Amino acid sequence: MAVRPFDLTDIDGVNALHTDINWPAPSTAYWHWLASNPARGPSPMGWVIDNDGRIDGFLGNFRQTYFRDSVTFDAATSHSIIVSPRAKGSLRELIQPFLAQPDLFAVTILNANDIGSPIYRHYGLQPLASPAHDVKLAWILTPHSVLVAKALRSVAMRMPALYPLLGERFLPRPRPLFDPRRVAWPVGVRVIEDLSDNAAFGTFWRQLKEDGALVAGRSPAILRWRLAMPDLTARPLLLGYYDEQGLCAYAMAQLSKFGPLEVVTLEIIDLVAIERAPDTAIPTLIRALKLAARKMQAAKLRLPLVSAKTHAALGYKAGLAHNEGGWGHAFAHFNAPEAGFKDWQPTPFEGSYSFTLRQPPAQ
CATH class of the missing domain: 3.40.630.30 (Gcn5-related N-acetyltransferase (GNAT))
Known part of the structure; x- marks a missing residue:
């Protein structure tokens, strides 16, 4: 069992994970559209748990460019975090490369469900200030x-x-x-x-x-x-x-x-x-x-x-x-908190x- 970057040959395996938990499986065209993200840069589209060719986990990685005055920054948000019962306990291994992206000012989880919410802070993510963290x-x-x-x-x-x-x-x-x-x-x-x-x-x-x-x-x-x-x-x-x-x-x-x-x-x-x-x-x-x-x-x-x-x-x-x-749905990990990103006011x-x-x- 190994964690590695997602590539487009993993579509069927990741879609099977979606189906297993009754999430809609995206189309092949969707994954190719996501791969064409203009802000993607060198970032992988996500990471998978590869169990001898069978995909047992996925964490999507969506990169965005931010602006302040004439300076640009980059951040990424996660999506579609799924771990099969066959890989129970492996969420930490999926989150670690997501948190470790060195060229980003922050990584975020802004759409956590009530099951995952208590877990993320144990892996290095901090809840955003209220109301962003706990109000919908x-x-x-x-x-x-x-x-x-x-x-x-x-x-x-x-x-x-x-x-x-x-x-x-x-x-x-x-x-x-x-x-x-x-x-x-x-x-x-x-x-x-x-x-x-x-x-x-x-x-x-x-x-x-x-x-x-x-x-x-x-x-x-x-x-x-x-x-x-x-x-x-x-x-x-x-x-x-x-x-x-x-x-x-x-x-x-x-x-x-x-x-x-x-x-x-x-x-x-x-x-x-x-x-x-x-x-x-x-x-x-x-x-x-x-x-x-x-x-x-x-x-x-x-x-x-x-x-x-x-x-x-x-x-x-x-x-x-x-x-x-x-339940708390918005978390962030700042790689450079001293740079003054506390004024950030995120939207959906x-x-x-x-x-x-x-x-x-x-x-």
């Missing part, structure tokens, strides 16, 4: 569906034989496709459709960097690459808030359905504003996203990673949401949410 905000739009789904999951956990009988529940009813161009959005909000380098989003990205905070790369080119993920069943929604000078805040959201007995959720993947944006920008985008979620037949709108800056910008909207966190965009969410099955 959810605005419930159809309480009845959420309660029924919770009751069904509770029954199925006690009687696992019911899972195949219950099948995929809470799917949207067939209706004309959602067209964001036909929605009467709140004042100031518009759909972002043009991601060419010289369009409004390109100007927004340059201003975001000029504000001087540590920010993950969100250039139009990076967004075009993200939106080209081949396993998407529906294009993510991009909304912008505009003031008299142009685009000053934006949000990205996409549908998810965590399991057959989960409701459909509109997940906020990114939510960020430049310094000149008015205090109303982020709350207005949340209002627009709630409107979109209803039209897309989602039962709730969720922000799965909430930095202190975002929490403050939400204003009263944060108080209207339910906290679905609490910097985790694995955009490319690992289980999506509603196509109907």
Whole structure:
């Protein structure tokens, strides 16, 4: 049994691990898309536990470029951490090469589940400060569906034989496709459709960097690459808030359905504003996203990673949401803490949410 870097010949073995724990197995095209990450550099896509040719564990490694003023930094976040019962106790061996990447300012786990959460701090990762570490905000739009789904999951956990009988529940009813161009959005909000380098989003990205905070790369080119993920069943929604000078805040959201007995959720993947944006920008985008979620037949709108800056910008909207966190889902290991990275305010965009969410099955 050995830990080694993942390569594309391991796709079938890693997908088998996904299937073993009832996670959707990504397509071959997905893995090749992930390999084309513009920020990947020399980093491996992850590591596997190779047991004489059989893959018994996987930890994905997703690298991103960060900017502060004119200086660039690199960090990586993990995803799809799976260890087979055949390799029980080998998680440490998978995490060690992830932590040991020498050219990164930090490595993170920003989407930990409640099972893995207590383990990671023992391997050298530290929880981020609250609210980022333990808050997931959810605005419930159809309480009845959420309660029924919770009751069904509770029954199925006690009687696992019911899972195949219950099948995929809470799917949207067939209706004309959602067209964001036909929605009467709140004042100031518009759909972002043009991601060419010289369009409004390109100007927004340059201003975001000029504000001087540590920010993950969100250039139009990076967004075009993200939106080209081949396993998407529906294009993510991009909304912008505009003031008299142009685009000053934006949000990205996409549908998810965590399991057959989960409701459909509109997940906020990114939510960020430049310094000149008015205090109303982020709350207005949340209002627009709630409107979109209803039209897309989602039962709730969720922000799965909430930095202190975002929490403050939400204003009263944060108080209207339910906290679905609490177990601790966001960890980081800083290779150079003295360099002043404590001002970092991560969003879900910097985790694995955009490319690992289980999506509603196509109907």
